[in-house]
């Protein structure tokens with residue numbers, strides 16, 4: 367999944383021959399899962415039609431402050447467009463528009479939108495080589511750089527004039543990867559590897575039966591998604607669950623038993639920067655696993671159980687620089703028990719779920735948690751969605767690593 371998935375991209379098109387390439391650019395943005403709206407300068411409509419772009423973007427195309435085709439005039443609000451956008455991409459960006467952007471000129475809808483947008487702005491210059499080299503263009507670039515607008519550099523090659531040199535708009539594929547890399551590079555967890563466990567474990571009794579629990583895996587999956595959205599490379603070791611995730615930064619390792627989970631966690635822990643163990647690992651497993659299905663021959667059956675390995679404690683005892691997070695589910699003396707676990711398992715942070723709180727715990731979509739860290743800082747949260755709890759947790763981790 368692209369980092370652009372679900373993002374609102376406002377594409378500003380200006381009047382250069384490279385405008386014809388914006389049809390593929392819109393198609394690629396849409397393919398990457400982004401929502402696309404297009405604002406055109408009047409001159410750009412000579413090079414590519416609004417109908418092409420509205421068809422590809424599946425949205426109306428804006429080019430003037432009012433909608434001339436309507437009987438009753440409709441105001442196209444540049445402020446609303448600017449607020450809607452997660453990113454404004456001006457491509458192609460002509461020397462004329464760049465100069466206007468650099469100097470606060472506001473004589474069309476695109477420029478008004480640019481001036482009111484608070485989101486990051488990318489621009490892909492496209493012009494003839496002499497214009498590209500002209501000192502006024504260099505000045506525009508400098509000013510736009512001071513405004514934190516991001517240039518997607520033009521490339522060298524044959525230009526529409528027949529001249530060969532710098533000034534060709536970057537190809538649509540390159541514009542997309544430039545933006546993706548720029549966004550990824552700025553994410554706070556970029557370059558960090560996060561190991562996460564999720565879901566229940568199943569401990570075999572015989573070939574068809576097991577001891578398990580009701581953990582849905584939702585909490586761990588939400589943490590994995592949020593961590594990947596913040597740029598981390600995620601290893602998600604999960605017990606049997608109906609949860610699914612598809613993200614280029616998440617590698618899912620499905621396991622069944624606590625021993626499988628233990629092995630997978632130890633395979634990846636040394637190279638991890640952060641480990642968050644949210645799985646509900648069975649505490650006990652049958653001492654012997656019957657080779658054949660157990661028949662109901664007697665009126666009662668006694669299973670002898672033995673303790674499983676404590677995965678969290680085992681990595682706590684070998685941890686070096688890693689930031690280690692565990693979960694605790696308590697029903698009494700909650701804070702004291704959780705603090706004890708934090709110390710015993712050598713954790714940096716423990717997330718306490720209290721079963722006494724309505725809406726908290728295993729199965730639902732919400733959770734009510736308290737963070738206790740290794741400096742004894744205690745933060746209690748309201749009832750929140752598991753996605754929000756994941757976000758709180760990762761913000762806490764980011765502030766520490």
Ligand code: CTP
Pocket residue numbers: 563624643644645646647648649674675676677678679691692693694695696707
């Ligand atoms: N955990 C683990 N391996 C186990 C058991 C637990 O990694 N075999 C982890 C869980 O993923 C969780 C934390 O340890 O992060 C929970 O600790 P645990 O001691 O099991 O606490 P509770 O489940 O609350 O159980 P109890 O209080 O009965 O010890």
